[in-house]
Amino acid sequence: MPIPTPRRHPPAKTPAKTPAMSAQPSRHPSPPAVLVFSGTDPTGGAGMQADVLTLASLGCHALSVVTAITVQDTIGVDDFLPIDAEWIADQARGVLEDMPVAAIKLGMLGSVEAVTAIAEVVADYPDIPLVLDPVLASGRGDALANEELIAALRDLLLPQTTVLTPNSIEARRLAEEVDTEGDDPALTECARRLLDLGCEYVLITGAHEQGARVANTLYNSRGVVHRLQWDRLPGSYHGSGCTLAAALAGFLALGQEVAEAAREAQDYTYQALVHAYRPGMGQYIPDRLYWIRGDDDGDAS
Numbered sequence: 551m552p553i554p555t556p557r558r559h560p561p562a563k564t565p566a567k568t569p570a571m572s573a574q575p576s577r578h579p580s581p582p583a584v585l586v587f588s589g590t591d592p593t594g595g596a597g598m599q600a601d602v603l604t605l606a607s608l609g610c611h612a613l614s615v616v617t618a619i620t621v622q623d624t625i626g627v628d629d630f631l632p633i634d635a636e637w638i639a640d641q642a643r644g645v646l647e648d649m650p651v652a653a654i655k656l657g658m659l660g661s662v663e664a665v666t667a668i669a670e671v672v673a674d675y676p677d678i679p680l681v682l683d684p685v686l687a688s689g690r691g692d693a694l695a696n697e698e699l700i701a702a703l704r705d706l707l708l709p710q711t712t713v714l715t716p717n718s719i720e721a722r723r724l725a726e727e728v729d730t731e732g733d734d735p736a737l738t739e740c741a742r743r744l745l746d747l748g749c750e751y752v753l754i755t756g757a758h759e760q761g762a763r764v765a766n767t768l769y770n771s772r773g774v775v776h777r778l779q780w781d782r783l784p785g786s787y788h789g790s791g792c793t794l795a796a797a798l799a800g801f802l803a804l805g806q807e808v809a810e811a812a813r814e815a816q817d818y819t820y821q822a823l824v825h826a827y828r829p830g831m832g833q834y835i836p837d838r839l840y841w842i843r844g845d846d847d848g849d850a851s
């Protein structure tokens with residue numbers, strides 16, 4: 551599906567008084583709803599803010615369950631406060647019981663207890679496609695998950711995952727593969743192990759590997775589904791993994807099959823990176839609304 555064309559209408563006026571909820575039919579069809587579980591990022595670059603912006607940009611409605619609150623700038627994460635697991639589950643069940651959800655995306659989860667609670671919630675909705683972005687560390691390397699949490703992801707969430715979206719470092723840690731940096735057959739082996747743990751597809755991103763080109767590879771149990779490559783962009787980016795996983799969930803919610811959704815999500819993310827801006831002293835932030843601004847300097851793909 552092409553990226554939506556910009557619309558410049560003013561927002562619809564809301565009536566002064568909200569009419570009685572029960573008898574009012576909806577005046578417009580609802581966009582597909584995507585439920586995201588993420589930590590907040592006050593820079594607006596990663597986490598929940600990245601997810602909501604990405605999904606809105608693709609024409610989806612984001613349902614936002616906060617799993618942790620972070621203290622960070624565009625350079626690194628200084629601290630985070632995990633939200634109580636029961637509060638996470640209650641936030642999610644509230645919206646899941648209120649409306650149909652077309653896809654679920656998991657980002658930073660914050661604690662083992664949260665992983666356990668979320669695994670129980672999503673187990674009640676086995677037909678909703680689930681995208682798992684295994685957020686283990688910030689771009690600077692600050693830990694956002696410990697070994698116990700990684701083990702819980704492996705045991706409780708991978709078996710329920712439609713598409714896992716690790717970068718190559720996360721793929722090696724989740725697959726318990728060591729000392730193989732830059733070795734592509736080893737990443738293929740990681741993908742095989744992760745698929746054996748129960749996820750349907752793994753999309754391993756390659757920006758952390760060496761080389762002038764960046765290759766991302768989508769695998770399923772039959773092997774490589776596709777491998778897409780781009781020239782490496784200069785600079786380092788805050789929230790690129792969140793953008794990719796949220797876009798993938800969004801395209802699934804819009805009705806695409808996994809391979810097509812992954813392709814479109816990678817293309818969208820690349821465009822957001824081409825148009826990235828640097829609001830602070832650290833990393834660049836992908837521009838998820840690049841298409842709204844009307845400059846087309848970055849259309850080379």
Ligand code: PXL
Pocket residue numbers: 588589590591596597598620622627657658685687688689788789790791792
């Ligand atoms: O980009 C991974 C990520 C996800 N979610 C939150 C983060 C980060 C990286 O810093 O802070 C909340």
